[in-house]
Amino acid sequence: MAVEFRLPKIAEGVESGDVLEILVAVGDTVEVEQEVIELETDKATIFVPSDVAGVITSINCSTGDTIRVGDVILSVDPVDRGAVPATAPLTESKPVAPLDPVKPAAVPEKPVAVAKQPVEPVEPVTPVAPVSPVQSVAPRPTSNGEGSDDHTQIAAGPAIRRFAREVGVDLRSIKGTGEHGRIVREDVLKVVRGGGSRTASGTNDDATSGQSDGHGPVRIEKMPKIRQTIARKMHESWTTCPRVTNFDDADVTALEEIRQNSKQEYAAGGIKLTTMPFIVKAVAMALKSHPVINASVDLEQGQIIYKEYINVGIAIDTDRGLVVPALRNANKLGIPDVARQLGIMADNVRSGNFSIEDLRGGTFTISNLGAIGGTYSTPIINTPETAILLVGRSRKLPVVVGDQVKIRLMMPLSLSYDHRLIDGGAAARFLNEVIGYLEAPSRLLLAL
Numbered sequence: 001m002a003v004e005f006r007l008p009k010i011a012e013g014v015e016s017g018d019v020l021e022i023l024v025a026v027g028d029t030v031e032v033e034q035e036v037i038e039l040e041t042d043k044a045t046i047f048v049p050s051d052v053a054g055v056i057t058s059i060n061c062s063t064g065d066t067i068r069v070g071d072v073i074l075s076v077d078p079v080d081r082g083a084v085p086a087t088a089p090l091t092e093s094k095p096v097a098p099l100d101p102v103k104p105a106a107v108p109e110k111p112v113a114v115a116k117q118p119v120e121p122v123e124p125v126t127p128v129a130p131v132s133p134v135q136s137v138a139p140r141p142t143s144n145g146e147g148s149d150d151h152t153q154i155a156a157g158p159a160i161r162r163f164a165r166e167v168g169v170d171l172r173s174i175k176g177t178g179e180h181g182r183i184v185r186e187d188v189l190k191v192v193r194g195g196g197s198r199t200a201s202g203t204n205d206d207a208t209s210g211q212s213d214g215h216g217p218v219r220i221e222k223m224p225k226i227r228q229t230i231a232r233k234m235h236e237s238w239t240t241c242p243r244v245t246n247f248d249d250a251d252v253t254a255l256e257e258i259r260q261n262s263k264q265e266y267a268a269g270g271i272k273l274t275t276m277p278f279i280v281k282a283v284a285m286a287l288k289s290h291p292v293i294n295a296s297v298d299l300e301q302g303q304i305i306y307k308e309y310i311n312v313g314i315a316i317d318t319d320r321g322l323v324v325p326a327l328r329n330a331n332k333l334g335i336p337d338v339a340r341q342l343g344i345m346a347d348n349v350r351s352g353n354f355s356i357e358d359l360r361g362g363t364f365t366i367s368n369l370g371a372i373g374g375t376y377s378t379p380i381i382n383t384p385e386t387a388i389l390l391v392g393r394s395r396k397l398p399v400v401v402g403d404q405v406k407i408r409l410m411m412p413l414s415l416s417y418d419h420r421l422i423d424g425g426a427a428a429r430f431l432n433e434v435i436g437y438l439e440a441p442s443r444l445l446l447a448l
Contacts, residue, residue, distance in 0.1 A: 002075040003052050007067050010041060010048075014356060016068040017041040018225045019061050021161065028056050030076060037061070037073060038162075040225045045162065045320075045352045054078040064222065156183040162352060163319050164188050226321040237383045242419045245378045246427050249410045250438040252394055256409050258441050266339065275411075276314075276368060277339040279391055281444045282437035284310050284331035287364060290430040294363045296384040297421050304421065313362030313382060314342065316349045317372065323349045324382060326362035335445060370394060375412040386418035387427070389434070411438065 010017065017039035024036050035047040054076040061067050061074075154171050156164070160183055164171050169191045176183035211218050223231075237243075255278055266273040287294045287310050295306045311326040325345050330338065348354045365382045370393035379390040392412035399408040413435070417427045437444050 002057050002077055003054065004072045005036070005050050005052050005074050005076060007039075007048065007069050007071050007073055008051070009069055010039075010046065010356070014041050014069075016066055017046075019063050019065045019067060020045065020165070022059060022061070022063060023047075024056055024059070024074070026056050026059060030054065030056055030074075039067075041356065046355075048073070050074075050076070052076045052078065154183070155181055157351070160185060160188065167192050224320060226323075230321055233382070234380050237380050241381050241383055241386075243378070243381055243416050244419045244424065244427070245414055245416045246424070246431055247376050248413050248415075248431055248435060249397075250413060250435040251399065251408050252411045252438055253409045255438055255441040256394070258445075266336070269336075271336065271339045272343055273339055274342075275394070276342055276366075276391075277335050278438065278441060278444055279366060279368075279389075280312050280314070280327065280330055280338050280342070281333075281335055282434045283364060283366060283389060284312055284333075285437055285444070286430055286433040288331055289433060290426065292422055292426055293387050293417070293430045295421060296363075296386055297418065299420075307363045309363065311361050311363050313365035313385070314345060315365060315367035316346055318350050323354075323359065324362065324365060325349055325354060325358045326360065328361065364388070366391065370411075376414050379414060379416045381416055381418055383418075386421050387430075388416050389431075390414040390416070 007017075019037055020040050021038040022036070023038065024030055024034075030036060030050050030053060032051060032053045033049045036050045037048050039046055039048050056074055057077050058075045060072045067073070154161075155176055155178075156171055161171065163185065164174075164183075167188065169188050171183060171188075174183050174187050174191060175181070177187055178184040211220060252275065255275065259273055259275060259278070263273040291306050292304075294310060295304050297303075298305060309329060310331040311328045312330040313324040313326045315322055315324050325348075327333075327338070327341055327345065333341070345354075345358075348358075362382065362385060364385055365379075365388040367379050367388065367390045369377055370391050373393055375392035375395070377390050377392070379388045381388050390413070392414070394409050394411040396407050397410045398405050399410065400406075401408070413431065415427055415431045
């Protein structure tokens, strides 16, 4: 009797996900904890492992389907049913011999042959086949007959598979340049830039081409779940949170000098020292002095919720959209620890190696537009937080210092805040303190 494997509870508050990729096929042998599908939830992409072992008899979902917790993903014929365990010696399989009723009739001159040779029949060995490791990795024909669709035959990690799928590139057509022929990101980008081999449709697998909107040809794609989530959050923020934005500049000339003098020492320890750790630390220290900026509003209960912890969300730009993991207890970390954790967070997010819990619990968000370009903007608040700081690209400007005009490195800052809770004066004082820390970086190095 087949055993059903259902989508388990993924995380608190997550009830469904979109199937990005199915990693197994009917006839494969699956082990407990073996990953069987790749699933995209609100912001995290995860691989779902099976909790049963055996031969897959049916798969109950397809790529692109939205499945909910409790839905059947696949059915499995358990290994201990209908098959002899691979580790069991054949001499212990005596009940198997009588399964061939035709054998005595086929050789009447030796009717006792089967009874005398219970360990040598040919047909009874066939039930062992489903647990053969060769069968589980044998190439399977694809629906278009173009060779193997077995993902174990493609040397590429989950992040590369996802990236290739999103840009419409067929990994089977790429020769990897990484170690042992592994496909790396640059291999996929070469295909994209050169207009090389893509998927059979020539576009994203989730796209529908050949349509028109009455003015010309269009291509329709299913909106990724992460983009749907971002859209909902932005609409919620825009419609519920009256936003005001303050603009200012910080003179980071001294900070940049410290960073330049220290970055090689950090690099020797495997840490890339950018300006972001200083910004995070400056914000975290200022939040300690301005608790209203670290609070949230509950209008239904008529309450202000002051957070006595400081978790700074860092907006990270990825191929799939903006992801905001939270750096926890940022006020208690020194610059080296902040720099190290920021590097780990960025790597994990861009490779898809993070959980939904990593995205929760933020009290304030920083978005670094300067890494891409641009100066000022009006960032949307990541509700239920009540403020967000956007950092623009630093540039050299003539600045009056005392009675002289000097060239200084100026960092543009844009602070958006929820005017239901935060008044202009409170926002200005908070931003002034952040600027004060950035302009006197030695205070950050000594801060506790």
